[in-house]
Amino acid sequence: MNQTRRKRRPDPSLSRLDSLSPEMLFPAKSPALTSSRIRNIFLLLVFCFIIYIIFSYGTFRREKISSIARSLTVFSTRRRHLLFSIAASHDSWLRRSSYVRLWYTPESTRAVVFLDRGGFESDLTLPPVVVSKDVSRFPYNFPGGLRSAIRVARVVKETVDQGDKDVRWFVFGDDDTVFFVDNLVTVLSKYDHRKWYYVGSNSEFYDQNVRYSFDMAFGGGGFAISVSLAKVLAKVLDSCLMRYSHMYGSDSRIFSCLAELGVTLTHEPGFHQIDVRGNIFGLLCAHPLSPLVSLHHLDAVDPFFPKMNRTESVARLIGASSLDSGRILQQSVCYDSLNTVTVSVVWGYAIQVYEGNKLLPDLLTLQKTFSTWRRGSGVQSNYMFSTRDYPRDPCGRSLVFFLDSVGSDGSEGTWSNYILHRVGNCHRAEAVKRLERIKVLSHKLDHDTQQMVSPRRQCCDISSPYNKSMVINIRQCMPDELIAMNT
Template sequence: MNQTRRKRRTDPSLSRLESLSPEMLFPTKSPALISARVRNIFLLLTICVIVCILFSYGTFRREKISSIARSLSVFSTRRRHLLFSIAASHDSWLRRSSYVRLWYTPESTRAVVFLDRGGFDPDLSLPQVIVSKDVSRFPYNFPGGLRSAIRVARVVKETVDRGDKDVRWFVFGDDDTVFFVDNLVTVLSKYDHRKWYYVGSNSEFYDQNVRYSFDMAFGGGGFAISASLGKVLAKVLDSCLMRYSHMYGSDSRIFSCLAELGVTLTHEPGFHQIDVRGNLFGLLCAHPLSPLVSLHHLDAVDPFFPKMNRTESVARLIGAASLDSARILQQSVCYDSSNTVTVSVVWGYAVQVYEGNKLLPDLLTLQKTFSTWRRGSGVQSNYMFSTREYPRDPCGRPLVFFLDSVGPDGAEGTWSSYNLHSVGNCHRAEAVKRLQYIRVLSRKLERNVEQVYTPCFSVYYI
């Protein structure tokens, strides 16, 4: 059988492929085509980067604006945001209302006074007077103490329960406490009133802190509680007072109740309990570089200025503070090399002139012009700060010039004059023996809540 081999039919497409050269099969991309694609890719990447930047900037800006908005509500604290509660009694208010009148301003300061009983006619120059509610149901077991401590502690609840609007800080003190309100506003502006804060300071006398607590705000010097914390404390205060019948004072009770809420004291050195007696010259002349907030126990200390009573002395100090609140009691030490003189200016209070150049650490140490709070032969002078002895011999002391007057010096400054306080016929060096008064020129101290800086003075000897 004959077989005929069939010839394989060639695929036309294959024939065409075989006839094509490699260059025709895989043509090289033209430079123009590559450039166009690169431009398109680069443009696409650029658009993506711009979108990312805009999105990130928008997010950052929103966060920044939100942060500013949050901080604005904190750092815009003003006098009207503070509500002062003053603990007093009917008998003490008769004597001490003159102190409150010095720092309280009806137009800008909100305050109430709590008494054990009424009987006073309204006085528009003083805060509203309120009679405290009955506290006889609360136990008090401290031997020899005063039950009034319960009433004073409960002032916190009665103040919060008033429901005053737009209060950011509740401030508590006694009727013999003088507040420097603008400085207190500056201090509290550092803290967020929407969080829980308990702001104050302890005693100057070491033994007092040992007896009560180093972490307790002593009530006479004043303390502040943020509005958010005050509302919570007010709800639990009555039940808490039942548990602390064995304690002595009202501030111990408040401290204990806050400790149960997990709140610790935020120390601010401008609150002054003044648990010392006598002459405060050494303490006032070495005030820390922080705003002066309060002074307490004014009835237990000598007048701040010679030939004045206590009220007049405090009035002069507050008068100086009204012109430059942040600078009051701020110390600046200057050295006059030509006359070999050292000058310590405590603005608004006193100037001390030393013969020779004195070491700065010595001048920053408190002169012990005062005595201990507790009396007795066995009481030691243990303080919460370093002290140096005050020379017994008046002629061994520096020349002291006390504030006489103060006034504005242009739009941004003040002048203050200090007169020599003569202590007898002492032999003095030629450089200082003819000094009679000193004039100090200074710019108003605009204190930032985030920083504290050393004051700057110009001192003129006359």
């Protein structure tokens, strides 16, 4: 049987495939679809990253924001946020109210005076007077001491219990304490009043600190307590007064009670107890770089300026401070290399002109112009700072020029004039023997955050030539400038 080969008929589907173009067989992905997917993936990654940041760094960010907020609050402290409590007696207030009148300003300073008894008429130039409450129930056992220490210590509680509004700091002092209020505001602005702070300084006399404590703020120099701490202290103070009946002074009782609360002293060297006597020229001429905050024991020291009484002297110092509070008693040293002259400027107080090259560390050491606080032949002159001898012979001392006048140029600049204080008939070097007046030019010293945390002494230049008068310009030092004579 013959077999015939059958022809295979072409598959119609294959012929259709042959007719299709490559683009039809393998279509490209939709551009719109690809962009949408990429965008969605990107947004998803961003969202995940944000969630990661929130959970990983949320605590840090909250603390950082909180820290910034606290800083803004702290540095907005003003005079109205301070409440001064002045401890006095009826008899002492008669003599010393003139000191308080020098620094108290009714329009901007909040203060109250606590007396043991009344009898004074209202005086708008002085703080209001309050009679302290009875403290006879509290024991006092210090031999030869004064029971008034209990009343003065309890001023802290009575002040807080008044309930004054918008108080950040309670400041305590005596009626012979002179405060430089703007500088105190600057100093306290470093600290957060919502935390517990006890701010002040100890005595200049070493033996006083040994007797009481190196960590106690001496009350006459003044001390400040933050409002948050003061409210707690007021609640527990009476129990402390019962427990510390054997102590001498009011400041010892406050210190002991704060110690029981776990609080230690924050030292600020601008508070001055002035536990020395006599001429404190050497003490004032070597003030630390910190702003001057207070001066005490004014009745035990000589007037600061010649031919003035104590009140007039303090008034002149405060008058200079009103123009540039941050610069008062700040020391700058400059040199005239050509004539080998050294000049130490203590702004707002005095200028000393030395013949020869005096090294800066020597000029920063206090001249011992004063005597010890405690009297007696066996008392040693031990202080909390280094001292150098003050020549007995006036001709062996520097030329001294005391502040005569001070003013402003209408902007940030100030000028101050100093007049020679003549002592003895001394032979002086040719360069300075006719010198009678010195004028100092400066810009207002702003104790900003950097200056307070990391202070640096300023430099000065002597304009030459000079004969009867000299002009000095105080300025910021260059970054690598040394305060020394060019040799």
